[in-house]
Amino acid sequence: MAVFTAVSQAEIELWLQDYDLGSITDFRGIASGIENSNFFLTTERDGVTHQYVLTIFERLTFEQLPFYLYFMQHLHAAGIAVPAPMQARDGAILRQLKGKPATIVTRLPGASDLTPGPLHCAQVGEMLARMHLAGVDYDRHQPNLRSLPWWEETVPQVLPFIDADKQALLQAELAHQQRFFGSADYAALPAGPCHCDLFRDNVLFQATADGGSRLGGFFDFYFAGVDKWLFDLAVCVNDWCIDLPTGRLDDVRMDAMLQAYAAVRPLGDAERRHWADMLRAAALRFWISRLWDFYLPRDAHMLQPHDPAHFERILRARINIPSVLHV
Ligand SMILES: Nc1ncnc2c1ncn2[C@@H]1O[C@H](COP(=O)(O)OP(=O)(O)OP(=O)(O)O)[C@@H](O)[C@H]1O
Numbered sequence: 495m496a497v498f499t500a501v502s503q504a505e506i507e508l509w510l511q512d513y514d515l516g517s518i519t520d521f522r523g524i525a526s527g528i529e530n531s532n533f534f535l536t537t538e539r540d541g542v543t544h545q546y547v548l549t550i551f552e553r554l555t556f557e558q559l560p561f562y563l564y565f566m567q568h569l570h571a572a573g574i575a576v577p578a579p580m581q582a583r584d585g586a587i588l589r590q591l592k593g594k595p596a597t598i599v600t601r602l603p604g605a606s607d608l609t610p611g612p613l614h615c616a617q618v619g620e621m622l623a624r625m626h627l628a629g630v631d632y633d634r635h636q637p638n639l640r641s642l643p644w645w646e647e648t649v650p651q652v653l654p655f656i657d658a659d660k661q662a663l664l665q666a667e668l669a670h671q672q673r674f675f676g677s678a679d680y681a682a683l684p685a686g687p688c689h690c691d692l693f694r695d696n697v698l699f700q701a702t703a704d705g706g707s708r709l710g711g712f713f714d715f716y717f718a719g720v721d722k723w724l725f726d727l728a729v730c731v732n733d734w735c736i737d738l739p740t741g742r743l744d745d746v747r748m749d750a751m752l753q754a755y756a757a758v759r760p761l762g763d764a765e766r767r768h769w770a771d772m773l774r775a776a777a778l779r780f781w782i783s784r785l786w787d788f789y790l791p792r793d794a795h796m797l798q799p800h801d802p803a804h805f806e807r808i809l810r811a812r813i814n815i816p817s818v819l820h821v
């Protein structure tokens with residue numbers, strides 16, 4: 495049960511007096527999630543039911559959170575389907591509960607689909623491109639905190655735990671990425687605020703009457719940061735458009751996602767030329783973080799670290815693919 499900070503309905507009722515969200519009709523902890531304490535909150539105001547998610551942040555601080563929360567607010571205002579942070583009466587979207595930072599956001603409709611098809615991938619690609627364009631005029635700045643400097647700092651920490659073959663791959667790939675990140679082509683790639691962690695479990699879909707699925711929205715923006723847009727797209731393709739057991743790309747799903755993305759924001763020549771490098775960068779990012787979570791768990795909250803071998807397989811499978819993308 496991923497509620498690390500217990501809170502009673504009476505405590506929430508008191509806390510909600512500083513908001514204008516109506517009276518509580520339901521309040522329950524959310525079992526999934528490994529980072530924060532999350533609760534579904536239902537209220538009634540003027541005879542209308544409203545659904546929210548209350549999050550008590552267990553790791554992120556008051557100083558770190560405004561970038562993420564105002565990014566969500568900015569995207570929501572631009573018509574992108576993401577949770578909207580609610581303002582308290584004093585206008586604050588981040589407050590304190592049980593001594594920790596806490597926020598209330600709108601609950602998105604739907605459920606995650608962990609076996610996506612081309613139509614799911616196309617919808618994600620299209621909204622990802624719209625999200626990138628909508629982020630252009632977001633006025634706060636924070637780099638992706640899980641990019642090259644973090645990889646350079648973390649790789650030496652995990653190397654002692656893995657065998658020689660994995661060590662060689664990890665070091666060779668880090669060197670490859672250092673060269674790529676240092677290139678003029680890399681510097682010229684378009685960038686902006688990115689989600690940076692848009693996996694299948696961070697997107698919701700609603701069933702439609704004709705048996706299809708409609709995108710409900712993106713959530714979990716707490717790894718967001720400014721990065722190359724192509725990196726965000728590569729993170730998505732490495733999760734949404736693969737055969738999970740082998741990590742190999744599924745061309746049908748990948749084409750669906752890339753075509754839908756490019757229909758909104760066409761890819762440039764340098765982006766197409768460096769597609770394989772970016773898929774490798776996206777695989778390396780999660781291989782390193784999973785190794786780090788697996789061998790150097792920071793606290794008891796890491797209930798079930800994800801399998802690092804999955805992203806090692808993905809990286810190996812990306813090293814020999816054709817470099818140039820034809821979209
Ligand atoms: N705004 C939202 N709308 C609908 N459902 C949400 C929303 N936010 C969270 N959820 C639900 O709560 C669950 C847990 O949230 P989340 O995955 O963000 O957990 P976490 O512990 O904060 O982060 P992590 O994904 O790193 O474990 C999600 O799987 C989803 O079902």
Ligand SMILES: N[C@@H](CCO)C(=O)O
Nearest residue numbers: 691693780783784800
């Ligand atoms: N999406 C990450 C977990 C952290 O959000 C992973 O699968 O490793």
